[in-house]
Amino acid sequence: MLALLASPSSILKTATKPDTDIVEALKDIANKNNPVAIVSNNPKPNWFDEAFNLSKVVFVRAKGRQSGQFIKDVAKKHNMPTSNFLCLTATDEDYMMGKNGQAILIAAGWSNNAKAKSLGIQVANASELKEVFELTNNWPGSWWFTGNSPSYGVRALADLSSYGAGADQVSFSQKVTNTVKQGGGRLNALLTITSRSLLLEWGGEKKGVFFGVYPSSDPTKFNDEVLTDFTHRLRTTVSRVRYADRSEPLFIRHTASPKRSKGQGGDRTDPTSQVTTLHLNPSYAQSIRGKDVIIIDDCTTYGLSFGVAAAFLAAAGASSMTGIALGKFGSRLEHYHITLNSDPFAPVKASDFTLVEHTSLPGKTAVGAQNALHELVP
Template sequence: MMLMTSPGALCIAGNPDQQLVNALKTLAAGGTPVVLVSNHPQPPWSAAAFAGTNVHFIQRRGRQSGRVVMEQAAQLGVAPHELFVLASSAEDMRMGKNGGAILIAGGWSQDPDVKSLGIHVAHAAELVQTLQLIDGWKGKWWFTATAPTYGVRALADLSGKYVEAEQQQFAARITHAAKQGGVGLNPLLAVAVRSLMGDQVHTVRNQFWGVYPSSSSNNTDQEVLSDFSHRLRTTLGRYQMARRDTPLFIRHHPSTKRSKAPGANREDPTEQIRTIHLNPVYEGSVHGRHVYVIDDCTTYGLSFGVAAAFLRKAGAASVTGIALGKFGNRLSRFDIELKSDPFRPVNDFAFRGHHTFGNPGDVTAQQDLRSLLP
């Protein structure tokens, strides 16, 4: 991997931070290429701090174009998304975004655009830990399935009831982070970004991102997954999505929480269809777009099937469901056709059944993920 940044990104309150300087020296001494890029000549403090090290400096006017990132990637013989840019300014952020690198926001930045980025590090040690985590994850998915109407990706295997204690503990940590948020979301975000960039999602034009609503959503967009989705898409690029506080889906009536309803048919989409609709604010915004819908966990895939039916009725070019975790091996593709306006409550629809995707999980990916997120 390679880390790129600017001399200014290593300054906190206008002064060089020695811990950040030392972290870059350590990374470079360990074989990680580290490059500082600036529109201006190298500051004297930076030249002195990195003298005799493998931290290199490039003066490049117009670095915001991202061309310098692409050039460095070509020299290494890797794709731009194999590079990381530590950002503390709008110029750093544009250099990384336009170049196609993975952006990491310095938590010490006061720039509002940088603060909106998804992956944050609070200090030098967290920067090193995050880089090691992302570099160790090679961009896999536990589960991948693609059908003509929509696709599904799941990051982790959450099946834990009948397996060893280590897997049960791993599944519990992932589930807790997905539902409760907090610091546990940052590692999940880092590996999810890596997997999505491995799928070249960051190169897809006309994207739109949203979250599938919980069974009792109050439609304020304040759920943990909403924050995760905003952080995810801002890390990947400047893509349109459901605005903060204005969700893509409206839950106009509470629905039964399927996982806690003994005897309920969890493969019948009727209740889900009749209790949600697309937010009328986005009429005209979804048509022709590639929509990504985030959900925390999935077992049967019903949420993604329902979401896809609404979005395809609204004219979406494609729909991809992304789950942080998947339970069991019963995830299915649902064949649902809406026959009325998806931006209003729906009662007229046809459900033609479901078909198990049947794809086996990637055991190697799961073993790697467990080793990275102990």
């Protein structure tokens, strides 16, 4: 179950009058037995009782709400994770409450606040606010797949095999592309469930995090525009750290590699065509060291991409790597222990790396998670 938090400022149309559409949206959400609270440092506004008459929306005065302690206290009292709280953000105070409380921040698109405008999840109006809440509310709050190897972790939001006959990486990738490009409620909900899963697992902001995208097999597509945009939006929601720039990819694909998902890659467990066609961007040589790196990919089958990424990042001095795929095909996911014997920020020859071993990467699954993704990425 989700809870929605707003402030008087986030629902005001003028200095003294709330937006009736936003008020009705909050009342509708609350009347479906979802907790909704208007939270403020100050006393209850004069207009509150009239605006929210006969609804389940409550007002809470929480002095010093910027610390986020209010969210943590309520979460503890009701035995629910802070990632189940959506914080409508229109002011610096809203932003700080949500960030410090380890909640999901959703920008009120009608606000001119700089922090709100920087957030990846944006709702333009009352309709989009209701849509993102409703689309997200049934998410079980965890990854469909969670697996850890000795040197890196792999997470996936959904089981793509459940899409049925004809589903493959290419078709799913196009579905993701369409969802991200179309924007609106489905993209916001996709970002929200990914953010909830991240925050639930790590208990809040993971320190020193660095987000990146695994590169396309085509070097002319130097940065996957769709996944890069998704990743940028995601990191603004769950992390204050902003290292990788949208126009400056973490990985550089200097030579085309076979498109393995289209059957052009020969042995799909052989890392050679991946290792020898990419390297890390030298621009991040200092900022990667000691960081917990998150690599986003649209889907995975064998897990080779994450194994290759982990090898480069380990050679660059990263503290850890977690690969996040929006979807996972089949049951062939493997752990790849690859060592590089050359500079990870320059092209690597076949003689400059060693595949020490690749073994099955076991994990656990959360039944039902993929059903929500089917609704978001139809």
